[in-house]
Amino acid sequence: MEALRLVDCWRTLHPMVKDYTYYSALHNRYSRIDYILIAQEGLSHLRGAEIETATWSDHGSVGIELESPLYRPRTWTWRLNEALLLDPGTKDQIRQALEQYFGENDTPEASPISVWEAHKSVLRGTLIRIASQKRKAFMQEMVDLYRSISTLERQHKRSQLNAVYGELMEHRRRLKDLILKRHLRSVQRAFITCTPTKGVNIWRDY
Structure with missing residues (x-):
């Protein structure tokens, strides 16, 4: 050193x-x-x-x-979380939102093209709202487990009692399951292939 x-x-x-x-x-x-x-x-x-x-x-x-002077924040672009479509409850909410939208807007005086194009924004807003709710619930569960683990770890550092250590390991196991679930979703979304086209790599998601 x-x-x-x-x-x-x-x-x-x-x-x-x-x-x-x-x-x-x-x-x-x-x-x-x-x-x-x-x-x-x-x-x-x-x-x-x-x-x-x-x-x-x-x-x-x-x-x-x-802190780096080279850091440049990236602009955020929305992307569909395909895992939402595997949840029956989410699909029911999407169906209800679309039925309500077309029931209110698909009228004789409305242009079919405008109604169809606008429904995409409604659908995206519904998916963003559902994803936000699920993310908040998931993160709250993670935060609660982190706090419990932190408290139990401090207690064990002071007391080194087997009972405290057992409870600490159980909370760590639950947190590990949540982390693995999140990583699985990330891997599924990040599964990509590279297709060379005229010397340029084009990345496509599947």
């Missing part, structure tokens, strides 16, 4: 704090064995460093926040 002029991000920002990143159930011991090191010249870009709660692993991840 001295030769390469590296610094421990977390210790630099928390010089007096005592915390750990790993728990050995075999030896019943906590230790800090996970680090993020950066060059001293990069300290001006360091904005934060935290040891996260160990959720589904026996290691607590270390995260840092860097």
